[in-house]
Amino acid sequence: MLGLYIYAYMSPKLELKTANQFYIYDKNEELVYQGSGNSEWVDIEDISPNLINAVISVEDKNFYQHQGFDYLRIAKAMFVNIKNHQIKQGASTISQQYIKNMYLDFSQTWKRKIQEAFLTLELEVHYDKDEILEGYLNTINYGQGNYGIESASSFYFNKKPNELTLEEACILAGISKNPSKYNPLSNYDESIKRAKVVAQSLVNNKYIDEQTYNSLFQDKIEIYGKNNENNLQMLMYYQDAVLDELENINSIPNSLIESGGLKIYTNLDLNAQSILEKNILNYIKADDDLQVASIIINPTTGEVISLSGGVDYTTSQFNRAIQAKRQVGSTMKAFLYYTALENGLVSSSTFSSEATTFTLANNKSYSPSNYGNKYANKEITMAAAIAMSDNIYAVKTNLFLGPEKLVETAKRVGIKKNLPQNPSLALGTTEMSMLDYATGYTTLASGGYQNELHLIKKVEDLDGNILYENKNESKLVLNENYVYILNEMLANTSNATFSDYTRPTALTISSKLTKKYAIKTGTTNTDFWTIGYNKDLLMLVWIGYDDNREVSSKNNSIAKNIWADTVEEILKDKEDNWYEKPENVEGNVLNAISGKTTNNSKEAAMFYFVKGSYYDNDDIEAVNKETKE
Secondary structure (H helix, E strand, C coil), rough: HHHHHHHHHHHHCCCCCCCCCCEEEEECCCEEEEEECCCCCCCHHHHHHHHHHHHHHCCCHHHCCCCCCCCHHHHHHHHHHHHHHHCCCCCCCCCHHHHHHHHHHCCHHHHHHHHHHHHHHHHHHHCHHHHHHHHHHCCCECCCCCCCCCHHHHHHHHHCCHHHHHHHHHHHHHCCCHHHHCCCCCCCCHHHHHHHHHHHHHHCCCCCCCHHHHHHCCCCCCCCCCCCCCCCCCCHHHHHHHHHHHHCCCCCHHHHHHHHCCCCCCCCHHHHHHHHHHHHHHHHCCCCCCEEEEEEEEEECCEEEEECCCCCCCCCCCCCCCCCCEEEEHHHHHHHHHHHHHCCCCCCCCEEEEECCCCCCHHHEEEEEEEEHCCCCEEEHHHHHHHHHHHHHHHHHHHHHHHHHHHHHHHCCCCCCCCCCCHHHHHHHHEEEEHHHHHHHHHHHHHCCEECEEEEEEEEECCCEEECCCCCCCEEEEHHHHHHHHHHHHHHHCCHHCCCCCEEEEEHHHHHCCCEEEEEEEECCCCCEEECCCCCCEEEEEECCCCCCCCCCHHHHHHHHHHHHHHHHHCCCCCCCCCCCCEEEEEEECCCCCCCCCCCCCEECCCEEEEECCCCHHHHHHHHHHHCC
């Protein structure tokens, strides 16, 4: 053991104050988050003795006596675990926990245990006990996105670490055992149970007497639950997505990510994030379980400028924007109709919208229905089918082309999910993550160019050396003529001229829109989507319940209104920026529903075609009649 300690002493000194530190900056290179939750390392003299005593009592009562390992405690834990034939007790000291938090993952392998032991020796020989305890308290995960005692004290109690009462200290000391279970904001009762365990350990170690213990927690403890530096309660979803992306950047060693000390420059637009949060909270009731996820993107570059994975990070850290898999509903039709345009159909091509049972292979049948069981019971154009989101037209188109065509288009636009080649794919019955799906829509919004979606611009170490920088390489993967025609059709979802057996799906928000947008909504029993864009901005909004219960139809307008209010406010100072019509595309004024020529301005709409592809539906009808005769 003496030889090991000498070898550890001769090893390079571990750096404590930069470990576990992530400095995250917005698009203006303003600091918005630090891994420890504060920009200043708190000295142990500025931490309440109540907290220090509580942490030592419950975590490592012999901290000031051992040299990194509590051998008696290890022996006791081994005896208890062998007796119970399962792991009932652990024996990690504060020094070991600190090393694990800073430098190691939480795998239970012998290699990791040996690494932990040796690094603990290094820590003990290079630093005194107060320095180790100080570092530990500055890097603990206190839940709700708070790392370090400064952040936790401010967030939970609106206090400095030296102002904590005994009760508050017991609550904070209890969190580290399980930050999601024992933080007082989301699990108050569990946190108090744990705090009483901490308080009992203070009695057992003679820091307080029984009378003091009995006086604790007689009244409810007030929990503040706010970050004074930035009160955006959804911002942590963006920051979690940043750290998730960071882990997938191969050029940055995992060891460096785990130890921290990184400066991460992102595409975060705090103004857009603030507007998004305001509008979500404006439409979602605080006492409802209804959840929202949203992503806002610059389609030209693929930069993710705003993101929310839920209504309130303090009550749920599950990031629905990057972790949830949901059915995308009729928003899938945008890719279907691009595929149709590329394979010979045009914006005025017609199919009959009527209740239909499709006979498939192996004598199987499929009977999709329109929303509300409403049908035109006549031929309608592709443009009308998009505007009113007709399901029968979509399935007929998918089967006419062959489902493999839609799957191929989805892969080409950048969707990574392996999609099934079935008739219902056109109706968005497959579950996907929002971030993956957003890649496909970015390709449409950019005019056919696939861009890698990214939250991170570049990453530096603390000395300013660039470890990674996004190069933003665009690749043309779609025909620009057909993308333009598709975008024009998607703009008709807010055009009253396309009203017939039902209304265009975005007509209810048309009065809010001062600019031209391509919009597609999607509805399933459990999900409501609104996705819309122009050249400046792409925004996706999803609402639903985590347990997949049905969403009431009365909530159908929430996603649309969040989308409309947010994009309009973000773009309020910008001019309308629609797509320039390609030279090889021409327009013709036709009846919106039938696609026939018309002189009636109330039913007329502009249809776009690749030059030479337009055909008159009156002529086609005459030919069909003559052929039948």
